[in-house]
Amino acid sequence: MAFVLPAGIGFAAFYLFPTIRGIYVSLTDYNLMSAPSFIGLQNYVRLAGDPLFWNSVGVTLEYVVINIAVQTVFAVGLAVLMHRLTKSVVIRGTILLPFLVSNVIAAMVWFLLLDFQLGLVNAAIEGLGLTRIPFFADDTWAIPTIALVNVWRHAGYTALLVFAGLQMIPSYVYEAAALDGSSEWRTFWKITLPLLRPVLALVLVITVTGSFQVFDTVAVTTRGGPINATRVIQYYIYQVGFGENDFGYASAISVVLLLILAVVAFFQLRMMRANQSDLA
Amino acid sequence: MTTSTETRTLLVGPEPHRPRPRGARRFSMGRALAWTVMGIALFLTIFPFYWMLRTAFSTENALAAGAGSLLPVEFTWGAFARVLGLASQESAIAEGGSGASVDFFLYLRNSLAYSTLVTVGQLLFCSLAAYAFARLRWPGRDAVFFAFLTALMVPPIFTALPNFVTMRDLGLLNTIPGLALPTLLMTPFAVFFLRQFFLGINREIEEAAEIDGASKIRVFFQIVVPMSGAPLATLGILTFINTWNDYFWPLLAGNTEDSRVLTVALGVFRSQTPNGSPDWAGLMAATLVAAIPVLTLFFVFGRRIVDSIGYSGVK
Secondary structure (H helix, E strand, O other), X not given: OOOOHHHHHHHHHHHHHHHHXXXXXXXXXXXXXXOOEEOOOHHHHHHHOOHHHHHHHHHHXXXXXXXXXXXXXXXXXXXXXXHHHOOOHHHHHHHHHHHHOOHHHHHHHHHHHOOOOOOHHHHXXXXXXXXXXXXXXXXXXXXXXXXXXXXXXXXXXXXXXXXXXXXXXXXXXXXXXXXXXXXXXXXXHHHHHHHHHHXXXXXXXXXXXXXXXXXHHHHHOOOOOOOOOOOOHHHHHHHHHXXXXXXXXXXXXXXXXXXXXXXXXXXXXXXXXXXXXXXX | OXXXXXXXXXXXXXXXXXXXXXXXXXXXXXXXXXXXXXXXXXXXXXXXXXXXXXXXXXXXXXXXOOOOOOOOOOOOOHXXXXXXXXXOHHXXXXXXXXXXXXXXXXXXXXXXXXXXXXXHHHHHHHHHHHHHHHOXXXXXXXXXXXXXXXXXXXXXXXXXXXXXXXXXXXXXXXXXXXXXXXXXXOOHHHHHHHHHHHHHOOOHHHHHHHHOOOOHHHHHHHHHHHHOHHHHHHHHHHHHXXXXXXXXXXXXXXXXXXXXXXXXXXXXXXXXXXXXXXXXXXXXXHHHHHHXXXXXXXXXXXXXXXXXXXXXXXX
16 A cells, blocks of 8 residues: 555645646636635636637637648558558657657747748748748748647657557458459558557547647747737636736636547547457 | 567559568559658658757858858857857857857756656656556555546646646745656556556566565565566656656746756747847757757667557557
8 A cells, every 4th residue: 555655645636636626716716816715607607708718719729620630641641651661660760759859849940940031941932932921920820830830749759659550450451452452542541541440549539639738839939929819728728827817717718628628539539439449 | 469560461562462572572653652752751850950950050140141051051169158158148149149148057957857856756656556556455446546547638737727836835836846746756647557567567476475475565676676677767768758848837837047947948048039039049059958868868769769659659
């Protein structure tokens, strides 16, 4: 029993207690200075009518859709390529490199590469005779830009997860397909992808829930701007909690984010029937 | 499960009736195209790292004129000297820095202390707990383990705000121990990861030792830990890298010079804009300072890290 004690204290003090406290604080008016005062559901009523909150939900959804769609296509593509071409650990290691540096570093280097004046990408765009693009400063470009920067950091990692799933598909399945004269393309759509479904479901739950919590890239590049264009949910929580010291309201938004994540994960697993493998 | 890959025959080319063994492939347009796509992907992966180097060794004031230059613009070590606090204020300003004192040696030390503390603590406490969940019998074991697992679902942002209040009440804000404490004792992932491993190892040696009168704690430290070198090392490396790259929690809880870690310091440095834009050469030198320890770990333990990804993510 003493074996679990330190971890048990860690769990109680830094997971269980804060979860309960977070829910409680969301029902209070709390500015960190004086004790929280209970106000019932007022924070949630306020939230329902807060255009900035709804804006942050919309912005986050746009980010998640772009980020996950592009990243999943890239990751599955990379994984299948690696699977069919090479077992090289060096190549797998190389595509993992961006994941090993922090979001902050990934954001910084792309902030430079995509800079309006100094960025190589804009120099190339101008070299092609096109007009420079203010990637981070334009409200239609900013979210797709941030979404793609994070694709750069996470696609290799996601590809390795998918790659691990590909290795679970037994080789006789491919051999049978080849004997029947199936093309690589057809084998991918009719065999690989369907058999990959349970793995893909788990990978998507991991990446989608992570994607909803986007913060670092926004915090070091656009800081929510231009105007409200990149104020994602977690950045809004940060601003409300630490910019305005309105901890009660910030906690209420956190509770809503938690609920969104739970619902999304539930439906993803339901829809993709993740626990059933077609190989059984 | 992974053993099947060792014997797998990859089928390629247009001859479905005679499967070719690995290594005896002919050139085909499809494969050439596939390798080209792979090549482009690898290039896009690597190029930004090259760009950090190229910019870090450039002279800040010359960058604007040489924006399209693929090589460092007016090669200099100045940017590194600037961010490591080795350059005088005048020379820093002359080269295009802000002149504000920055000392990435200090942030490097803070990051090292924070990441090491979390890694060592997690390895010790989570392996003890994982062993108790895998081997020992005690009332409520499965219920407690289930509770630990549900903590996997709670996003970090949700616990971060209350944990900030806890750290403030304990007087540990803006200290390295305060940064480390919430993840020092346990993370659900570490417990889960190690429990899976402990469940898989043979009980017989432990049972023999217990018959010989060894205590549980002795069995754990003298038999189980030495047998668990590989998973402990893997978990340690993953924990260290994750902690090193953490931004949100240190941004909340570490905002003094003595508690600011590299990620947070990079954000602060980026927000200083001496010439209307950041000191890019300095910033890229600083990102390299922040990235090099992790990249070094990777070059030493590369295969272990790569192999751990499938295991930790999907299982």
